Amino acid sequence: MPTATRSTSPVLISNVKPVAFGMAASSETVDILIGSDGTIAAIGNGLAAPEGAERIDGKGGWISPGWIDLHAHVWHGGTDISVRPQLCGMERGVTTIVDAGSAGEANFHGFREYIIEPARERIKAFLNLGSIGLVACNRVSELSDIRSIDIDRIIACYQENREHIVGLKVRASHVITGSWGVTPVKLGKKIAKILKIPMMVHVGEPPALYDEVLEILGPGDIVTHCFNGKAGSSIIEDEDLFELAERCAGEGIRLDIGHGGASFSFRVAEVAIARGLLPFSISTDVHLRSMNQSVWDLGTTMSKLLSVGMPFDKVVEAVTQAPASVIRLPMDNLLGVGARAEFTLFDLVDSELRVFDSLGAEAHLNRLFEPRYAVMGTDVVAANRYQPPHVECPDHSHGYSYR
Numbered sequence: 001m002p003t004a005t006r007s008t009s010p011v012l013i014s015n016v017k018p019v020a021f022g023m024a025a026s027s028e029t030v031d032i033l034i035g036s037d038g039t040i041a042a043i044g045n046g047l048a049a050p051e052g053a054e055r056i057d058g059k060g061g062w063i064s065p066g067w068i069d070l071h072a073h074v075w076h077g078g079t080d081i082s083v084r085p086q087l088c089g090m091e092r093g094v095t096t097i098v099d100a101g102s103a104g105e106a107n108f109h110g111f112r113e114y115i116i117e118p119a120r121e122r123i124k125a126f127l128n129l130g131s132i133g134l135v136a137c138n139r140v141s142e143l144s145d146i147r148s149i150d151i152d153r154i155i156a157c158y159q160e161n162r163e164h165i166v167g168l169k170v171r172a173s174h175v176i177t178g179s180w181g182v183t184p185v186k187l188g189k190k191i192a193k194i195l196k197i198p199m200m201v202h203v204g205e206p207p208a209l210y211d212e213v214l215e216i217l218g219p220g221d222i223v224t225h226c227f228n229g230k231a232g233s234s235i236i237e238d239e240d241l242f243e244l245a246e247r248c249a250g251e252g253i254r255l256d257i258g259h260g261g262a263s264f265s266f267r268v269a270e271v272a273i274a275r276g277l278l279p280f281s282i283s284t285d286v287h288l289r290s291m292n293q294s295v296w297d298l299g300t301t302m303s304k305l306l307s308v309g310m311p312f313d314k315v316v317e318a319v320t321q322a323p324a325s326v327i328r329l330p331m332d333n334l335l336g337v338g339a340r341a342e343f344t345l346f347d348l349v350d351s352e353l354r355v356f357d358s359l360g361a362e363a364h365l366n367r368l369f370e371p372r373y374a375v376m377g378t379d380v381v382a383a384n385r386y387q388p389p390h391v392e393c394p395d396h397s398h399g400y401s402y403r
Contacts, residue, residue: 008036011378012049016058016345020065020316021335029060034341038377043335054380056373058345064316065334066095066342066374068323069298071200071224071258071283074123075102075111079134081287088286089121090381092297093344093371098327099125100200100224100258100285101169104133104142105150105157108165116164120379124327126169126200127157129188137287143170143177143184151191158195166327167197167222172213173204173233182208185216192221198326200224200256204263206232211241219252222326226255226279227272229265229359236271246277254326259301259358260285261293266357270308278310281326282318294356297386299346299369304355307365312348315369344383345373356391 011034019025033049035041049055075082079102089097097119103111108127116123128134130142131150142148158165170188171177177184185201185208192199200222203210210233213223226245228234235242249255257264257279272278282305284295295301302315310318324331333339351368371383 008378010034010036010041010050010053011056011375011380012047012053013056013058013063013343013345013375014047015060016063017060018064018335019062019313020320022321022331025313029058032063032335032341034375034378036378038340040335040337040339040341042337056345056380061345061347061372063343063345065320065324065331065344066376067093067298067319067344067371068096068098068327068329069094069283069286069319070098070256070281070323070326071100071285072097073102073134073285073287074099075115075133077114078103078107078110079137081134081137081289083286083288083291085115085119085121085123087291087386088284088297089119090374090376091383092299092386093346093374093383094121094298095342095344095374095376096122096124096327096329098166098323099123101126101128101171102134104128104131105153106131107133107135108157108161112161112164124166125164126167127154127165129154129168129170129184129191138175141176141178143180145180149184149187154191155195158197165197168192168199169202170199171202172208173202174207175205177208182212182216185213189216198222202258203233204228205230210235211244214244214248214253217248217253220254222254222256224256224258224283224285225260225263227257227265227268228263229268234265234268236268242277249277249280254280256281256283257301257305258283258285259290259295261290261295262358264294264358266304266308266361266363269305273309278314279305279318281322282315283323291386292388292391294358294391296388299371299385300355302369303365303367304357304363306367306369307363341375341377343375344371345375346371
């Protein structure tokens, strides 16, 4: 089982290779000494450990800024789909979890008090446009009609919680909005403009059309589930849509993976990446219905993108530098003396792992991102990938035994 250390003792991390710190990945290893105040005291080679320091031997593995999952659901107890933060947080190598719309303005105070404030991980959130959020996800729509949205209360909720809320979240698919179509996206965009924050839009079963959503969004906004394989929403089934996605990405709209239980296709990702359209960020959309199905965790999701042709350094940047820019998390000089320590230590290992996308397509991963430690200040947590004992099929009709 993962073990954790909470102390104010210095920490010496030795023999690690930096990646995604704003410079090219290096094969040269370094040592990093973290002082008892949680900031970097020294960086170099052959550093001596002060008396009482905790030692972590990186064994030639990689160190990056702390991993960020830009789309997860961790309002545990407040919604029927959310997991506890620790299941997908530091024990998985993730130091920052961004909850993607689990809470709306009517219940965000509970999310803040019971989840965000006590969490070991940093938790940020996209506020759901619908007042009730995902209390009874899909069974009770948060966007059934205009009565689901209270603009004044959304603005007030953001003003009261601006240190926690990083944007608005809208689920734009017919299972949520019915015949309302793209109207909630337009309303959300207006509110986001007023508040000067980005909007994350879930694209899925039309309406609304993926095309319509892209036309409404602007630079800094996020499309999550960008490589879904759903009929009418797959960017490789419609050349006009693919070219629109390319143009919008070039203009600053962020394409986010948001794997989830129904929203990632190996085939779509492989074709898009081969054509030069890489995702901006890699996220899990982990929740109770996806964790034991096809998602598992962020390291496994990163490994899937690596397997379909995304370069190693781009994969790591897509869970560090890229999502950090969305949530306004400073990333300058993270390896400088005096900077607060926040790292993920990981290996890239040979493997033969059988995995699935959200449509049930099978793949065998031969290279895996294996998190080893998450570090926040002097708080050090041993990490590993989550591997369920039983993997459910996307249609939930039967399962695969996993060993």
